Amino acid sequence: MQIAGMNEAIDRIERAIRSDESIAIYGDYDTDGVTATALLVQVLTALGSRVRPYIPNRFDEGYGLNNEALTLLKNDGVTLVITVDCGIRSFEEADHAKKIGLDLIISDHHHVGDSLPDALAVINPKRSDDSYPDKGLAGVGLAYKIAQALVRKRDPQPINGGDVLDLVALGTVADLAPLAGENRRLVRDGLKVINKVKREGLKSLMIVSGIKRGAADAGGIGFTLGPRLNAAGRLESALAAYELLITTDIFKANQLANQLNGQNRERQILTKEVARQAKEIALQAGDSPFLFAAHEGFSSGVVGLAAARLCEEFYRPAAVASIGERETKGSARSIKEFHVTEAFDACKDLLVRHGGHAAAAGFTVANENVGALAERLRKYAEEKLASEDLRPALRYDLTVQPSQWNMELAAMLKQFEPCGYGNPSPLFAAHGLEVKYPQQIGADGLHLKMQLSDGTRSLEAIAFRQAQWIQNMPKHIDVIYALEMNEWQGEVRMQMNVKDIRKSIV
Numbered sequence: 215m216q217i218a219g220m221n222e223a224i225d226r227i228e229r230a231i232r233s234d235e236s237i238a239i240y241g242d243y244d245t246d247g248v249t250a251t252a253l254l255v256q257v258l259t260a261l262g263s264r265v266r267p268y269i270p271n272r273f274d275e276g277y278g279l280n281n282e283a284l285t286l287l288k289n290d291g292v293t294l295v296i297t298v299d300c301g302i303r304s305f306e307e308a309d310h311a312k313k314i315g316l317d318l319i320i321s322d323h324h325h326v327g328d329s330l331p332d333a334l335a336v337i338n339p340k341r342s343d344d345s346y347p348d349k350g351l352a353g354v355g356l357a358y359k360i361a362q363a364l365v366r367k368r369d370p371q372p373i374n375g376g377d378v379l380d381l382v383a384l385g386t387v388a389d390l391a392p393l394a395g396e397n398r399r400l401v402r403d404g405l406k407v408i409n410k411v412k413r414e415g416l417k418s419l420m421i422v423s424g425i426k427r428g429a430a431d432a433g434g435i436g437f438t439l440g441p442r443l444n445a446a447g448r449l450e451s452a453l454a455a456y457e458l459l460i461t462t463d464i465f466k467a468n469q470l471a472n473q474l475n476g477q478n479r480e481r482q483i484l485t486k487e488v489a490r491q492a493k494e495i496a497l498q499a500g501d502s503p504f505l506f507a508a509h510e511g512f513s514s515g516v517v518g519l520a521a522a523r524l525c526e527e528f529y530r531p532a533a534v535a536s537i538g539e540r541e542t543k544g545s546a547r548s549i550k551e552f553h554v555t556e557a558f559d560a561c562k563d564l565l566v567r568h569g570g571h572a573a574a575a576g577f578t579v580a581n582e583n584v585g586a587l588a589e590r591l592r593k594y595a596e597e598k599l600a601s602e603d604l605r606p607a608l609r610y611d612l613t614v615q616p617s618q619w620n621m622e623l624a625a626m627l628k629q630f631e632p633c634g635y636g637n638p639s640p641l642f643a644a645h646g647l648e649v650k651y652p653q654q655i656g657a658d659g660l661h662l663k664m665q666l667s668d669g670t671r672s673l674e675a676i677a678f679r680q681a682q683w684i685q686n687m688p689k690h691i692d693v694i695y696a697l698e699m700n701e702w703q704g705e706v707r708m709q710m711n712v713k714d715i716r717k718s719i720v
Contacts, residue, residue: 216645217346227364230293231258235264235293236443237293239254240268240287242278247442247452249381250353250356251269256377257373269447271451274542279297279578288498295317300324301331302325304320309331321337322353323353326455326572353385358400383400383432384636386404387440390635391672393637401634412565418458419474442478448477455474479517481515485519492507494520497585499592504598505535507520514544518534521534521545532546541579545574546570546576551604557575558575565587566580612642614645615645617668618699625698637695650666652683652687653684659681660679661681673709674710675711690720693710697710
């Protein structure tokens with residue numbers, strides 16, 4: 215097995231199954247962690263194992279492994295803990311597990327530090343000694359590789375990939391893992407499973423969120439299903455999302471789907487308010503290349519989303535944090551020119567813990583070090599970004615006017631799917647388009663809807679978060695857009711998803 219640590223992990227799991235030991239799958243509370251937990255519980259159950267999930271509460275326990283949870287599991291008869299989507303920086307917790315006689319297997323895809331925790335096995339393709347060619351697997355992707363290694367030894371196989379690939383697609387897209395290489399294949403195959411949906415909870419979630427069976431794509435996961443699954447862990451406990459994914463009870467599935475849908479609406483309102491306050495605080499530091507905001511009133515469940523809003527608006531790395539009684543917990547988001555986890559690595563002497571990817575990170579810092587951390591991050595960013603022109607750039611593939619599209623060309627774009635992070639949708643430019651019937655849409659009026667015509671043909675267009683144009687809309691505009699296919703009342707229509715607008719120079 216090419217993935218370092220996999221052979222040791224599989225041998226130990228097989229021994230636990232044969233000996234009827236109690237196994238716990240310890241996951242993160244986001245969609246990647248929840249789907250990975252559900253996947254391994256489903257597979258190990260099919261293999262005859264005594265297995266249980268453990269997903270920590272964001273507000274009471276925080277991210278990743280904690281000693282109290284490990285002791286609780288040990289006292290409850292668990293002899294083997296397998297982490298999914300967490301653990302790669304849990305050095306003290308790994309030592310504690312060994313001290314109390316609890317075997318620990320860590321599977322995680324986050325950025326690896328200078329050393330590895332002292333666990334029975336550590337599975338992470340980003341390890342320096344790992345020869346596995348695809349380093350971009352999400353946490354649920356690694357869980358799938360563990361499941362594959364376990365199941366392929368059985369004949370007949372009690373479960374197949376089609377039973378869990380829907381979970382792989384959900385977690386991979388929602389966690390913004392790059393949709394290239396192995397991830398692209400896994401998500402493509404997982405979308406086929408989702409569009410023939412058999413999982414009761416997913417079926418109910420698709421209904422309440424307005425995704426028709428057969429019409430799910432990566433965008434539907436990223437903007438519709440993923441946020442609803444994430445909402446449970448952001449506001450209360452992620453166990454509701456886990457229960458939704460594993461239940462076979464149609465009535466419970468419907469109840470949970472409506473619960474997550476309602477929590478997602480609450481999350482949207484809360485995110486908007488925290489982002490507004492975080493913006494005010496961050497800008498008090500002046501024109502800094504790193505935006506930092508911490509406050510006692512911020513909900514730790516949405517600080518990452520607020521950081522993403524700041525990062526998008528200002529095209530700067532941003533961190534937003536919630537100040538607690540003794541510690542401050544936060545999340546950061548970044549731009550392509552700045553590896554944010556390496557920035558926190560440079561501040562590790564100030565931190566209690568941290569971890570993440572190039573584009574996103576989580577951190578915990580003692581309250582007395584918050585100011586020093588913010589200042590250190592700003593100085594680090596000044597050095598790293600000194601030569602960068604910090605303006606977002608859009609590169610388009612072709613110039614295509616509305617009159618040049620036909621259904622055959624539009625259908626060809628499907629061959630690029632699934633599109634998302636790491637495999638963006640093709641972008642097109644169109645020039646000199648006449649604007650017809652512009653209107654603000656959305657609950658807050660943030661989005662712009664209009665018809666765009668090149669004089670021969672008009673197409674409906676939607677421009678998310680660009681309603682400011684309505685105040686002084688030019689008669690003719692140039693746009694960069696992605697083409698989408700929408701079904702309405704049985705008719706398939708082409709729609710321009712406008713990414714950028716300028717007054718026409720044609």
